[in-house]
Amino acid sequence: MLEIRNLHAQVGGKEILRGIDLTVGAGEVHAIMGPNGSGKSTLAHVLSGRENYLVTGGSVIYDGKDLLAMAPEERAREGIFLAFQYPVEIPGVSTTYFLKAALNAVRKHRGLEELDAMEFLALIRERMKLVEMDQTLTNRPLNEGFSGGEKKRNEILQMAVLDPKLAILDETDSGLDIDALRVVAGGVNALRSKDRAMIVITHYQRLLNYIVPDFIHVLYDGRIVKSGKKDLALELEAKGYDWIKSEVAALQ
Amino acid sequence: MLASESKQHYLSSYREYYGNGRSRSPAWLKALRESAIGSFDRLGFPTRNDEEWKYTSVEPITSQSFERGRQPEAVSAETVLARSFTDAECNRLVFVNGIFVPQLSLWRDVPAKVRVQSLAEAIEHDDQILAPYLAACARHEREAFFALNTAFMEDGAVVIVPSECRLEAPLHFIFVSMAGDRRIALYPRNLMLVGAGSEVKIVESYLGLGTGNYFVDAVTELIGEENSVIDYYRVQREGDAGFHVAALDARLNRNCHFTSHAVTLAGALVRNDVHVALEGEGSECILNGIYLLDGHQHVDNHTEIEHRRPRARSFELYKGILSGNGHGVFNGKIIVHKDAQKTDARQTNKNLLLSEHAAVNTKPQLEIYADDVKCSHGSTIGQLDADALFYLRSRGLDFHEAQSLLSYAFASDVVGRIRIPSLRARLDEYLLTKFGRN
Numbered sequence: 001m002l003e004i005r006n007l008h009a010q011v012g013g014k015e016i017l018r019g020i021d022l023t024v025g026a027g028e029v030h031a032i033m034g035p036n037g038s039g040k041s042t043l044a045h046v047l048s049g050r051e052n053y054l055v056t057g058g059s060v061i062y063d064g065k066d067l068l069a070m071a072p073e074e075r076a077r078e079g080i081f082l083a084f085q086y087p088v089e090i091p092g093v094s095t096t097y098f099l100k101a102a103l104n105a106v107r108k109h110r111g112l113e114e115l116d117a118m119e120f121l122a123l124i125r126e127r128m129k130l131v132e133m134d135q136t137l138t139n140r141p142l143n144e145g146f147s148g149g150e151k152k153r154n155e156i157l158q159m160a161v162l163d164p165k166l167a168i169l170d171e172t173d174s175g176l177d178i179d180a181l182r183v184v185a186g187g188v189n190a191l192r193s194k195d196r197a198m199i200v201i202t203h204y205q206r207l208l209n210y211i212v213p214d215f216i217h218v219l220y221d222g223r224i225v226k227s228g229k230k231d232l233a234l235e236l237e238a239k240g241y242d243w244i245k246s247e248v249a250a251l252q
Numbered sequence: 253m254l255a256s257e258s259k260q261h262y263l264s265s266y267r268e269y270y271g272n273g274r275s276r277s278p279a280w281l282k283a284l285r286e287s288a289i290g291s292f293d294r295l296g297f298p299t300r301n302d303e304e305w306k307y308t309s310v311e312p313i314t315s316q317s318f319e320r321g322r323q324p325e326a327v328s329a330e331t332v333l334a335r336s337f338t339d340a341e342c343n344r345l346v347f348v349n350g351i352f353v354p355q356l357s358l359w360r361d362v363p364a365k366v367r368v369q370s371l372a373e374a375i376e377h378d379d380q381i382l383a384p385y386l387a388a389c390a391r392h393e394r395e396a397f398f399a400l401n402t403a404f405m406e407d408g409a410v411v412i413v414p415s416e417c418r419l420e421a422p423l424h425f426i427f428v429s430m431a432g433d434r435r436i437a438l439y440p441r442n443l444m445l446v447g448a449g450s451e452v453k454i455v456e457s458y459l460g461l462g463t464g465n466y467f468v469d470a471v472t473e474l475i476g477e478e479n480s481v482i483d484y485y486r487v488q489r490e491g492d493a494g495f496h497v498a499a500l501d502a503r504l505n506r507n508c509h510f511t512s513h514a515v516t517l518a519g520a521l522v523r524n525d526v527h528v529a530l531e532g533e534g535s536e537c538i539l540n541g542i543y544l545l546d547g548h549q550h551v552d553n554h555t556e557i558e559h560r561r562p563r564a565r566s567f568e569l570y571k572g573i574l575s576g577n578g579h580g581v582f583n584g585k586i587i588v589h590k591d592a593q594k595t596d597a598r599q600t601n602k603n604l605l606l607s608e609h610a611a612v613n614t615k616p617q618l619e620i621y622a623d624d625v626k627c628s629h630g631s632t633i634g635q636l637d638a639d640a641l642f643y644l645r646s647r648g649l650d651f652h653e654a655q656s657l658l659s660y661a662f663a664s665d666v667v668g669r670i671r672i673p674s675l676r677a678r679l680d681e682y683l684l685t686k687f688g689r690n
Contacts, residue, residue: 048646051638076648088643092661092668101657102647109648141661158647 001026001197002067002166007058009046016042018222019058024166027194031208031233032201034219035241040201041085043219044170047199048082049075062166076102077109079165083155083172090142095154096124098142099161106162127160131187149180156187167191168199173207185210205237218244255297258314263293265320266403278378280387288392288402295396307581307613308552312521313495318437318467322350322406325430327461329356335489336426336457337678344424345370350407350438361421367412368423371441374410381412385443389473389501395525397497401471405441411454415447415477422453422483422672429494431464442472446480446508453483453672458498460491460519470498476508478532483671484512487679490519492547499525506532506561513670514541514570515679516551526555530564530592541570542666544686545578545610552581559592559622568599571666573659574610585617588625595625603633604662606655656687663687 002024009017016039046053049072060067104114131153218226266289298305346356352370392399409425490496528537543551557566572580582601603612616629636658644654670676
């Protein structure tokens with residue numbers, strides 16, 4: 001589904017991604033871990049098409065297409081979804097109104113009928129159960145004054161409604177207490193399917209107790225330096241990131 | 253035509269209609285007109301050398317000769333209702349080209365003690381209540397457009413709400429301009445007196461329907477007595493060839509709560525001068541404004557809030573969205589007099605520029621002569637937030653849709669404060685249509 005080859009990217013003239021290789025197949029859940037500043041969030045933003053990230057080399061093929069040539073909205077319509085680490089507050093637009101506009105843009109692209117207000121309300125009500133949200137929240141301005149947990153739940157709700165093929169969760173666990181984490185992870189798990197791939201980006205192993213990945217990769221200094229199965233997360237939890245750093249240093 | 257020729261044009265027009273006792277006005281009004289035209293003669297039209305007119309040139313108005321309007325035109329009720337965001341059941345007085353049109357108006361289920369009538373009718377009966385108010389406001393001695401209105405006023409709305417009277421349903425006053433080949437000038441004049449402890453919602457709407465050039469010079473005087481609650485709305489939807497200069501003069505007594513919502517949607521040149529005097533202790537004024545500009549429109553909002561007594565509050569929020577070659581001006585003056593201790597005054601002006609050629613001049617002015625006060629002001633001019641744009645695009649909206657949705661959101665913050673549900677819903681609908689749903 002997703003083939004990243006030797007991806008290089010800069011932010012503000014500084015090279016952050018220095019040759020990423022990653023292959024993600026349909027239905028797989030990949031976790032990307034790594035210390036702060038290793039390039040995790042940059043990878044998420046490059047994949048979703050953020051403008052101020054400059055790709056300087058490599059390729060990303062998504063579903064047989066050149067992902068890097070697509071505008072952010074095209075990527076979204078083709079089924080890529082980024083759950084933001086810091087969801088943006090937009091006063092004046094309710095989640096319901098915004099999400100209906102987004103879903104219909106995606107459906108139109110896929111050649112499906114646009115949903116009318118009633119159909120959409122039925123859909124969003126059903127999906128809200130996944131993340132234990134109620135309607136008072138979705139009728140409020142998008143993310144405005146939401147708590148950290150409410151914002152993250154709203155991200156997962158959007159994912160549930162937009163039904164992406166590839167979801168990228170950027171530090172979805174940051175700022176969540178244990179109850180909120182349980183709810184958010186429950187929503188994510190309910191959305192796992194054989195057709196949907198996920199890339200879960202996190203600093204801490206904690207999230208991976210709830211969302212159990214098929215593969216784990218360690219990103220350090222702009223490269224994936226280690227890949228493994230879920231045991232790798234436990235090893236990282238026990239030993240921290242320093243041993244990875246020393247391993248990398250020894251190789252250089 | 254030069255500004256000096258234009259001035260002569262209005263002076264001779266005045267002599268033609270009102271000179272040598274030619275009008276049927278009562279004596280006090282004749283004297284008031286004379287005094288006002290004298291002021292206009294002395295003041296002349298403002299130029300950009302006047303500090304208050306620095307960013308607005310009235311040349312589009314002075315370069316043409318507008319004839320006194322007052323010419324009947326047939327307009328359908330459907331058009332008036334649709335354009336003014338009202339429906340058939342609304343209580344309303346409708347004026348077309350300066351003349352009250354009873355057939356388009358509706359007045360029912362309003363308590364008999366509430367007086368609402370056309371100014372022309374009140375003048376004809378030489379209503380004694382008018383003179384002290386119309387003549388008392390001295391602004392015509394200082395402001396040319398106020399003076400012109402005072403010299404030429406014929407019709408408008410008179411609202412007198414006695415004390416302890418709560419009106420649920422809003423009162424609408426709709427001023428329609430319909431200019432064809434003849435360039436017309438209109439001078440609506442409104443007087444609104446709200447008695448102690450009364451509550452009222454008043455909506456003034458200004459619509460342009462014809463294709464020709466016209467000039468509206470409107471004045472509203474409003475007085476809120478003790479403990480009254482006044483919701484005042486002004487919706488401007490002038491035509492593309494319409495010029496609109498308006499003055500609102502509000503005086504608020506003890507504990508009066510006054511909220512003004514100024515909505516400017518269209519018009520070639522619009523200038524609004526709002527003056528609110530907080531004359532009573534504990535009085536409060538909230539000024540909300542939204543202006544949407546496109547093409548070559550020019551909209552200038554000047555507000556002046558005077559805190560004259562202690563413990564009064566004023567909150568002002570004006571927001572503008574400017575596209576095309578639109579030019580916006582905001583000048584917000586707050587004066588806190590020596591006696592006005594414990595004043596709480598806050599002012600915000602936010603502008604969204606959607607095109608390279610749109611421009612805005614914004615200027616807060618605080619004059620504070622008391623020492624125990626809270627005053628703040630802030631203004632912003634900017635493009636849409638890049639993070640918000642990306643967030644929406646990452647969900648599948650294209651750049652244009654995202655821009656539209658954020659513009660709508662920016663404006664709906666102000667429209668959402670409107671407390672007449674039907675007006676709010678229709679303006680919301682208007683915004684949605686204007687910004688997107690491509």
